[in-house]
Amino acid sequence: MNAKKFIMAMIVMFFLGITPFVYAAGVDLAWDAPKDGGPVEGYHIYWKVVDGSYSDANSINVGGKTSETVSELDESKSYKFIVKAYNSAGVGPASNEVVWSYSDATPPLQVHGVSVY
Secondary structure, X not given: OOHHHHHHHHHHHHHOOOOOOOOEEEEEEEEXXXXXXXXXXXXXXXXXXXXXXXXXXXXXXXXXXOEEEXXXXXXXXXXXXXXXXXXXXXXXXXXXXXXXXOOOOOOOEEEOOOOOO
């Protein structure tokens, strides 16, 4: 496609409200350290598209921090997040699940129920 046709196509798409671009967004998550169990060595954040499943491909290890921004999320989708604490005894159970979508654009989501063994 030559440049002139490309520009015309972009103008038509703009006036029709169609965008060929996917915009990335981020969400701020925060949680409290567990009050029971052994000492926490760190936390894993897991996320998925609402209808998807959790997998290690969508997780990050944030070390000992109790807040994190997860970025590069597709603004057109809704996501679910959980946090798990870990120490030398293993990984604790999942926190409550929080849901986020770009249309919510809420301040930091508070994750509850983080615990460790």
